[in-house]
Each structure stands twice: as C-alpha cells, then as structure tokens.
Amino acid sequence: MCQLLGMNCAAPTDFSFSLKGFCRRGGETDKHSHGWGATIYEGRGLRCFHDTLPACQSPIAELIQNYPIRTYNMLAHIRYATQGEVSLENVHPFTRELWGINWSFAHNGDMPLFANTDQDIFLGKTTSDTVHFNAVGDTDSEAAFCAILNALKAEFPEGLPTLSVLHEFLNHICDEIIAGRSEDTIFNFLLGCGQYTLFAYSWPGARSGSTVWNGLHYIVREPPFSTARLLDVDYTIDFSAVTQPNDRVAVITTKPLTEEAGWTEMKRGELLMFDKG
Template structure:
C-alpha cells in the first residue's frame, strides 16, 4: 500500500526534514516506488508537484528536498500501485476546487469494487479508487453545504460520510483546504506536535539529525501526521482505527 505525510503548522514551515526521510520510502528503504506527490498551500494558492517515478530517484523530489517551500499545510504521498496503473494521472495528492478553495486529498488503502455515482462537477481523471473516493467526498460536501462552512461543521459532515466509504475497504487519508487538515485512520496512522521547547529529531530512513531548538522560534508549532513514524527519538501517537482528527495551526481541535 501507499504512505501518507501531512504537516499542519501555526506559521509557514518547510518540510525538508520530514520530506527527505519520507522520500526514502519511495523506493530506497521501502517499496512505495510507483509515483509520489506533494502539495503546498500558500495562502489561497497551491503548489502541486507529482511524478510517476519513484520518490527516492526523482530529480524533482531531489530539487524540493534542497529548495524548501514554506507552508502552513503540506500533503505528501508515496505510492505502491494496487488499483490503477502507474501513471502521472494516478499520482497523489489529488486536487479539486470547491467553494472557491483548493482541496487536496491523499489516500492509503484499497477500496474494492468502489464505483460511486458521480455527477459532472466531480469526475476522476485517472483510474484509482482513491480519486473516485475524493470526488465522491467533494460531491457530498457540496450537496451538504451551500457555501464554505466552519471547520467544525465540515468535520461533522465528514464523520457522517466516511462510513459510507470504509465499508468498501481501507480508507486512511489526509484532506486539507489550506485552513485545516483532516486525517482519518482505518488501519495505521501516527502523529506528533513539534513545539516549544523544541528538541532534536533523527530520521529513521536517512542519516540526518536536526535540533529544532536552533531553527525555530517559540511561536512555531507543527503537527506531523504520517503512516509510520519518521523519527527514532520522538514520541509518536498512534491513531485509533476509525478515528478522524482535525488539525488547525498545529493543534488538534
């Protein structure tokens, strides 16, 4: 299956440290070598980079590791193809517009025989179960709310919609609109918050240790959500199966 990485931050933050370790799982330290992608929200704008090559060997991924883009919401994905061929249109994250906002979605898991009814406003471009699920979520959110609702209202609606997808299989996902980040666990997902007083962290998949106390200010804070912990010396918390969390400004709300 695939792996997910999300950052939700109080101040614009770069993902170089986490993304460097995460990329190694795309073909070097793990077998998720069937494409990758990363999305950075910048205000109402969005920078999206996707590739059907492996993250560990991609020149684009190498560029992004050395060219830190700062964002308050970042979603990344490395893919192990199960449903849908290895191609650019099947690389996560996927994006759609709703209520004049960009939405970004990445999924880990398989949804067997999942072909929901979709109207013309939200249609998949590729052939993955993941993109079909994203289109259906966007469609149902649009049906439920006439305009952009509060984070609390969106969370309530998502809690009602998710069981209609999970009955088809595994539905670990990250979803963000640049204001908040929703993370749902079917089987495996972990999180932590890096905040003052900061400490050192050492990547599991790459020889790199950072002392965050030397590079952050007291007001900085970042929630990191990942399929499998990225570091060996930080306290990661596992999601409960079926749990949905929403993060705003690096805090669970």
C-alpha cells in the same frame, strides 16, 4: 499500498527535513516506487508536484527537498500501485477546487466501495444530477475523493460551513464509506482544505495475506523543542535551533519518521482536524 505524509503548522514551516526521510521510502528504504506527489499550500494557491519516477530518484523530489518552500499545510504521497497503472493521472495527491478553495487528497488503503471506478458512487445527498467532480485516472482513491467533494457540495450548496460542522459531516461520510465493509476496507487519508486546514482519517488494517500494517501516526512538536533523528537516512536536526517560540507543527505519516518521543497511532475511525498546527 502507499505511504502518506502531512504537515500542518502554526507558522510557515520548511518541510524539507520530513520530506528527506519520507522520500527514501520511495524506492530506497521501502518499496513505494510507483511515483510520488506533494501538494503545498501557499496563500490561497497550491504548488503541485507529481512524478511517475520513484521519490528517491526524482529530480523534482530532490529539488523540493532543497528548495526552502515554507507552508502552513502540505501533504505528500509515495505510491505502491495496487489499483490503476503507473501513470501521472494516478499519482496522488489529487486536487480540485470547491467554493473557490483548493482541496487536496492522498490515500493509503483499499476501498471495496470504490473498487469499480467506472460507476459513480453517491455519498450523502449526492444524486446523478449533482455529480460535479469526476475522476481523471483509474484509482479508487481519486474516485473516493470526488465522491466526498460531491457530497460536500450537495450538503452545503451555500459554501464552506464552519470547521466543526465540516468535521462532523466528514465523519458521517467516512462512516458511510466503511459501513458494511469494515473488515475489507483500509482507508487512511489526508485531506487538505485551503491553506490552514488538514483532516487525517484512519481506518487501519493489513491486506489479506500481508503482515504490513497500514495506519496513521502523528506527532505535534511544540516548545520546548528537542532533537530528532530520521529513521530512513542518517540525519539529525535540533528543532530548538531552527524554531521560534510560537511554532507548533503537526506531522502525520503512515509510519513514524523519527526516533523521537510523542508519536501516536490514530485510533480506528478517528478523524483529526488540524488547523494552523
């Protein structure tokens, strides 16, 4: 299994604090050492970082923990390979362009529907004639991302709908992925849609024979800001000293990153939409 980190902000924010703790889990405080990746929205563009090294050893991860990139929206992933070998094409987040918008996807879980990645899965109105996105690597996660985008393109041929329509449609698509496999499916994902919008979905669970719980937790930090201590490394930050009164930051992650009041576990089947925090 893997771990996810997302951040969605009302104003461009430096994510190095959260990433500092998260990357320790990639081989140091936890076992997710089969590569890591991050996609960071900047304007309409997207900075992508992918490495097959553990996050705790990767020179690229070290660089972006110290390089002050500020963003409204980012997602990151540390991988513990359960499907697909350890190779760059299997490192999340995956990215595609649809309607001139950069989309990005990171997943934690097991999806029986996508277990055979050689076979196209048609969600929503997708048909064999309307398949546009194809997986490059071998993961069920990338196959699911492509199937979701194919369904979006088939449903909205004119382009991006309103965010509330998009939210409702994604909810239907998630139901379709779970339907009839609710016991065997673990499906937690972060989906970035352009520079301001991040979707988080949770269908949590533990793999057969394992006690490790895979869910999603989130916290929304807004004034008055307080201090927080990272759980994975001895590092404390006083947010009131580094924030502005209009700041608001949502952090979504597999397991809480800090000793701090306000972390909430997402409900089963919940799809949250964060837009500018």
